[in-house]
Amino acid sequence: MSIEVQHISKHFGTFAALKDVSLNVATGELVALLGPSGSGKTTLLRIISGLEAPDQGSGQILLHDEDVTSRHVGTRRVGFVFQHYALFRHMTVFKNIAFGLQVRPRKLRPARHQIREKVHELLKLVQLDWLADRYPAQLSGGQRQRIALARALAIEPKVLLLDEPFGALDAKTRQELRRWLRRLHSELHVTSVLVTHDQEEALEVADRVVITNAGRIEQIGTPEEVFHHPANEFVMNFVGHVNVFHGRVEGDRAFLGPLEVEYSGQRHATTKPARGLIRPYDIDIETQANGKPGFKATVRHINAAGPQVKIDLTTDSGEPVHVELPHERFQALGLVVGKTVFVNPREINVFVDDERR
């Protein structure tokens, strides 16, 4: 194991940012910490790095089987990449990258030509070799973040920690850098943890995704697992878009808004409040009622730009429903705004109120 987080808690004043969190990251793995703001993901990353200390006596951090809980950030050999780059403004790109090598004690510091070679090697790695003499102010956001990454890699870190590295970039650059980071990681195989609140980013880049919420870990799994087999309502709601229908569960039946479906989960003796979550692409639209469970709704808005046609509908009781259909299906139905149609969910996840919360 490269990173072992064991029973870590962290309070800021009275606010509990992390509540007894444990997490293992295997060597060479790229793990994404995904969660809403304030869920504790950045705090966890900063505690792993040593930039933040966990609560006294709350647990341990192990990097490569070595207890580093009380070690200073500078001696943990972690590469940390900040959301706002945190480059040294008064230094050239070259000096920024060389910094980690130049501040080493004289005995451990590489010779000047070795540093130069190393920096150029890293600049080639991040494909910005031609920017060595520029200052950070002369670079674009994407370039700055790649330099920040090169700077973090210069110290040959045992683990690489990225705190919302693409958060400050525009959508297109973000996507490019995401792919690039994925490729870079498969070349270097350095154990990496990436914090993000962008579920698409987490699902695309990471080997495993850790969903955090209110200082706890909700689910750990591969992108497929968390997307298709969410452990609970929060995960399903947070990862991907959903339609939510409020209702109740009685025995083996679930009554959710306009829907009545079979309920196959754990039986409850009494009627329980419940919610049905349906992905927009797990819904079909018919022009006629066909006997399958479904309900009537009116088309309010159609957006055909994109790989799927996005359709907003409202049920008779006024609840909004969001549906995504393939273009061919949309064409075949001949939908127009104002038309009344029948909506059939193909797959519905029912979550009954949990005693835990």
Place this chain on the structure above:
Amino acid sequence: MKICFKQRSILPGFGLALGFTLVYLSLIALIPLLGLFLRTAELTWGQFWATVTDMRVLAAYRLSLGASLIAATINLLFGATVAWVLVRYRFPGRRLVDALIDLPFALPTAVAGISLTAIYAETGWIGRYLEPLNIKVAFAPLGVVVALTFIGLPFVVRTLQPVLEDLDPEVEEAAASLGARRGQTVRRVILPELWPVLMTGFALAFARALGEYGSIVFISGNMPMRTEIVPLLIVMKLEQFDYAGATAIAVVMLSMSFILLLAINLLQWWSGQRHCVMQP
């Protein structure tokens, strides 16, 4: 050929604002300064030279410039520390300390001079402990330095504070995560960022110290050749209705300060040049 000073902007006001600035500066600063030079021009070169190279005057120049430089340097070091503490740490009484900084601004300098003299005199609160150590503050050049340090403090603190507020702690964290020890972070990361504003604070404290009169005349004792400052000599000349002599001393003082401030500005420009580059 028409030279274009400015880009066309949809927001008006450049012409008016610049015109106002020039008129205002002329009235407040330029014309009085010009008068100074004109008054000096009443003297012949011989007279001018004799006035400004008088032994007593030279000694005063030495004291004024020397004490001001020392005081500004002390303020640079300790003012930077005070500003750092005020910006970075939260402690009870922080606001009170913050308000105290402005006191030298508000206090009539004569009052400051008298109280400093009282404290540092041989029988004063602090002076009585310095006396056995053979350190003389009041009525000695050291007293001048102490008074100038007192009045110059707010300049460094107040120029530095807003810049420190903007200084992102993430940059320090980045340095620490790369293995830099605290001293290295301060020397290689923080100080270069603060260098231009430290210079500004230094220049302001220095300029303020050069012009100081009120507090010094009490604490220095005004001993010819030892503790006389330039403004004092100017006042003395004025009292003897030797206006031309007074302005001659002032002109030399002014030129020296101007050259020093210009040098500081150039230094600042040179250090700013290296990283404040516009986006291409």
